[in-house]
Amino acid sequence: MNKGKLFLGSCFALTLALPAMAQTIVIHAGTLIAIPGTTPLVKQSIVIEDGKVLRIENGYVRQDDSQTIDLSCCHVLPGFIDMHVHLTSKVAPGGKLRVVTENSADLALRAAEYAKLTIEAGFTTVVDLGTGRRAHEKAIYALRDATREHRLPGPRIVAVGSPISPTGKSRTGLYRSEVEDVVGPQAVCNGADDCRRAVREQVKRGADAINFYNTGSLLDDYLVEQTFTDAEMLAIVETAHSLGRKVIADGHTAAGVNAAIRAGADVLDTMPWPDKETWRLIRKNKTFFSPHLYAFAVSLGDTEESLRDGTTHWLPEPILKRMLTVKQNTSSAQEAHQRGVRIAFGSDTGVINHGDNAGEFEELVKNGLSTMDAITTATVNAASALGMEQIIGSLKKGYAADIVAFENNPLQNISELRQVVFVMRDGVVYRNEL
Ligand SMILES: [Zn+2]
Known part of the structure; x- marks a missing residue:
């Protein structure tokens, strides 16, 4: 993906993104804060199916039948x-x-x-x-x-x-x-x-x-x-x-x-x-x-x-x-x-x-x-x-695949949260500037 080229905000791009829900998506996360409040983990794979987190694995997993999204550069958090x-x-x-x-x-x-x-x-x-x-x-x-x-x-x-x-x-x-x-x-x-x-x-x-x-x-x-x-x-x-x-x-x-x-x-x-x-x-x-x-x-x-x-x-x-x-x-x-x-x-x-x-x-x-x-x-x-703690707010098995990513570490500078480069909701990509 070329930086700044693939910005999936338009309706046209959205129709391209939708079929991805049916297939497996694997996100490679450079640093992952899966549950805010706990220690971030490095080099993690988030496996997503039907808009939900299927599992999170150590290391960068590859699956033949899946789409891989490379966020290895980034700090990845729940939406x-x-x-x-x-x-x-x-x-x-x-x-x-x-x-x-x-x-x-x-x-x-x-x-x-x-x-x-x-x-x-x-x-x-x-x-x-x-x-x-x-x-x-x-x-x-x-x-x-x-x-x-x-x-x-x-x-x-x-x-x-x-x-x-x-x-x-x-x-x-x-x-x-x-x-x-x-x-x-x-x-x-x-x-x-x-x-x-x-x-x-x-x-x-x-x-x-x-x-x-x-x-x-x-x-x-x-x-x-x-x-x-x-x-x-x-x-x-x-x-x-x-x-x-x-x-x-x-x-x-x-x-x-x-x-x-x-x-x-x-x-x-x-x-x-x-x-x-x-x-x-x-x-x-x-x-x-x-x-x-x-x-x-x-x-x-x-x-x-x-x-x-x-x-x-x-x-x-x-x-x-x-x-x-x-x-x-x-x-x-x-x-x-x-x-x-x-x-x-x-x-x-x-x-x-x-x-x-x-x-x-x-x-x-x-x-x-x-x-x-x-x-x-x-x-x-x-x-x-909101009583939705079993659905959103963390990235765990069965939770909605609501995912955001940042190039620089927001734990060092909170203003980095203004510079989001990737947004997914329910497994559908709405922003990708990488
Ligand atoms: Zn108000």
Whole structure:
């Protein structure tokens, strides 16, 4: 293969790659981190059949009836998992208008473009956390099914549909009442019974996991510290679990976060302001934490002046200053890591550019994680947070052949994870620049 010549991102190239699923593929890995957190091994062969890892052997194995992919130059890892993306959107001025000018087909086409950028960046599984719009739900489920079947290039998508929220706290923009009747937020519920209905409805429409807003938004004028009542949160989590769905609670302040942990939420998203009780509850319930630090860095920069240069510079200044305060304080991610909390990787692409997901690795290392620990957040930990630890996040017999490779050692310099040269998902090659 010639460097830069074989870039299997186009649909044409994809049709070439697909028949490979039926045959055996052997990857020669120069250095292999099969299970992040364990010692890398050199000169390994990964034998793949029907999109799954059949076995891993010492040395470079050759089989007459198989295709060999030479990654002997490279550092080979399991494909990455991102717990927080918004595949149908990209934050920019004018977003409120696009809600009424773009339909689900527009969103699906936009999302297809972003999904391609995402897998080409080495992210083979993502959790789409939704927008709260019905047009989004239609688009994301169509895209999820298309990428699952390799009809379009993209990651394996775990979709939440619309986040569950109480009246007035959906985080969607407000419109005149007659416009709201058409584009109003989905999955709104009030009272425990109504929240059970909302969860069941999301699952019926296609949700793979459930996301709910346990606090108001960081972008609100007034910070609402807990949205749902304890009883409502319990109803959301119990119903989701009874339907086999993991639950992600998205919020910032301790009151709402603590209530979500007590209710049994599996993953805490964002959480910049925990308190002592939060850490006690996390330890007791073994809750995962997904902080997404890079989105703050890109949106805001490091200084008050840089607020005006960030990607969200057009937001009202008091809100930007509040977000900058979050960034300037010791991060909850740093404290979480010191306390041994399991961190699951999340980038919030849509706020940052799609395909720029790997920037989060650098922020995790800046916040005290070792390079191996940072890699573990996007593999072993995220897989466990999703209940998919028997399928993805490691390379073992029977696991999905989700594989990424880098020419330089990411354990020495985490920024190397921005330079992916090979990406495979379920045995199908989506990028090969060797
Ligand atoms: Zn987000």
